Amino acid sequence: MKTEEIKSRLHEGIENIDDADFLLAIKELIERKYNSLDTGKISDIQMKRIKESDKQIEKGDFLSDEQANKIIDKWLEE
Numbered sequence: 001m002k003t004e005e006i007k008s009r010l011h012e013g014i015e016n017i018d019d020a021d022f023l024l025a026i027k028e029l030i031e032r033k034y035n036s037l038d039t040g041k042i043s044d045i046q047m048k049r050i051k052e053s054d055k056q057i058e059k060g061d062f063l064s065d066e067q068a069n070k071i072i073d074k075w076l077e078e
Contacts, residue, residue: 017023
């Protein structure tokens with residue numbers, strides 16, 4: 001089934017549904033998908049932190065995934 005046909009059937013189906021709870025569930029699903037596509041805005045503080053992180057990475061000042069996991073495991077033991 002092609003996308004346009006799916007959309008058409010969904011539109012038709014939604015028009016025929018009178019169950020408010022069901023319609024709200026569909027609305028929530030659509031909003032979650034739509035909002036996940038919204039990239040949002042980055043604040044000045046966030047941008048500053050990103051630039052600082054980039055500088056640290058360029059200097060080699062970071063942990064490998066394995067190193068970070070070891071530190072986390074140690075914290076969880078405490």
